[in-house]
Amino acid sequence: xxMSIWEYANPKKFMETSSIALPWAAGGALxxxxxxxxxxxxxxxxxxxxxxxxxIIYLHVPSALMAxxxxxxxxxxxxxxxxxxxxxxxxAAKAAGPVGLTFTxxxxxxxxxxxxxxxxxxxxxxxxxTSFLILALFYLGYIAxxxxxxxxxxxxxxxxxxxIVGSVFAVLSRYAVNFWNQGLHQGASLSLDKEENVxxxxxxxxxxxxxxxxLLFLTLVLLRTRTEIRVRRVQALLARERMA
Amino acid sequence: xxxxxxxxxxxVLTAYGASIALLAGLVALSxxxxxxxxxxxxxxxxxxxxxxx
Numbered sequence: 447x448x449m450s451i452w453e454y455a456n457p458k459k460f461m462e463t464s465s466i467a468l469p470w471a472a473g474g475a476l477x478x479x480x481x482x483x484x485x486x487x488x489x490x491x492x493x494x495x496x497x498x499x500x501x502i503i504y505l506h507v508p509s510a511l512m513a514x515x516x517x518x519x520x521x522x523x524x525x526x527x528x529x530x531x532x533x534x535x536x537x538a539a540k541a542a543g544p545v546g547l548t549f550t551x552x553x554x555x556x557x558x559x560x561x562x563x564x565x566x567x568x569x570x571x572x573x574x575x576t577s578f579l580i581l582a583l584f585y586l587g588y589i590a591x592x593x594x595x596x597x598x599x600x601x602x603x604x605x606x607x608x609x610i611v612g613s614v615f616a617v618l619s620r621y622a623v624n625f626w627n628q629g630l631h632q633g634a635s636l637s638l639d640k641e642e643n644v645x646x647x648x649x650x651x652x653x654x655x656x657x658x659x660x661l662l663f664l665t666l667v668l669l670r671t672r673t674e675i676r677v678r679r680v681q682a683l684l685a686r687e688r689m690a
Numbered sequence: 691x692x693x694x695x696x697x698x699x700x701x702v703l704t705a706y707g708a709s710i711a712l713l714a715g716l717v718a719l720s721x722x723x724x725x726x727x728x729x730x731x732x733x734x735x736x737x738x739x740x741x742x743x
Contacts, residue, residue, distance in 0.1 A: 487706070488693055498695040502705045509709070548716045552709045559705045563698055662713070666720055673724045676731045683734045 455532035457675050464668045471665040478658030486651040493648075502560045503644070504652055508659035509552035510619075513581065516546030516663060517609070517616035520588075524606035534675065536602035539609065540592050541670035545663055547585035554578060577619040584612035598678070 453459050486504035493500035523539035526532055557575065558568040569575065588608055595601035644652065695702050 483706075492696070498693070498698045498702050501695075501702050505705060505709045544719075545716065548712055552712050555708045555712070556705045559701050559708070563701050666716065669720050669724055673720070673727050676727045680727065680731050680734055683731075683738060687734075687738065 455534050460534050468668050475661035475665050482651050482654030482658050502556050504655045506556040508656045509549045512659045512663050513550040513553050514616050514620050520609050521613045524609040528606050537674040538671045542667050543589045545666045550582040580615045581619050
């Protein structure tokens with residue numbers, strides 16, 4: 447019989463499957479991050495224009511990429527919650543919030559530290575930077591809304607709506623440079639169109655780092671979703687205890 | 691061991707230090723909360739005389 451993706455919406459099935467996937471994702475993340483960052487930091491040359499600051503690319507690009515994609519994952523999980531009412535998807539979206547916020551902060555901090563020597567300023571109200579800052583505020587609002595609403599189903603409903611609204615800024619932060627074609631931030635460092643990519647000597651360690659960040663995201667979302675499922679179980683058992 | 695980062699050494703090292711601190715903090719917090727909730731669940735299940743995963 448064919449397996450359905452919806453089987454994983456069952457918390458018991460999710461716990462079983464994620465317990466197998468989690469060590470592999472964590473091991474892969476650790477391996478890719480160590481290899482990618484050591485390769486990039488110690489064994490790549492300086493850029494002819496940007497000097498040694500080019501080494502910041504191995505943190506800045508993967509974190510920015512995952513900051514946007516974390517929100518898109520939350521959007522997919524929120525839509526599944528709204529349409530099919532699967533609790534695991536709502537909890538996965540909740541679990542991803544702080545992870546996405548951390549990646550956004552890493553992107554903003556590394557961007558500021560990189561921008562200062564290159565542009566002569568820590569911050570500019572540039573389309574991409576501004577939309578990224580708004581994305582960080584949406585992450586904060588999303589996390590706060592989960593904390594503020596006591597009923598978990600109502601919290602899932604409201605945060606799902608917020609997630610849909612925030613998706614505009616997630617997409618905007620990716621394409622802001624193309625929309626306005628102005629500001630200090632350059633275009634994409636990576637593209638399916640090979641002409642736009644950075645030089646190979648930076649490109650390959652960057653790909654390994656991106657793989658590491660993707661696996662780190664997966665690891666943390668699995669880990670935190672498992673925790674959220676257990677929190678629900680504790681709450682259910684305590685409620686039963688009170689009623690007995 | 692550290693490569694010569696020239697005049698941008700502070701920028702590069704700050705970027706790496708801040709990023710590693712943020713990511714390590716998130717991992718530590720996730721593991722700590724996970725362990726705390728797991729312990730809490732075990733206690734409640736033991737108290738209620740059940741254990742189902």
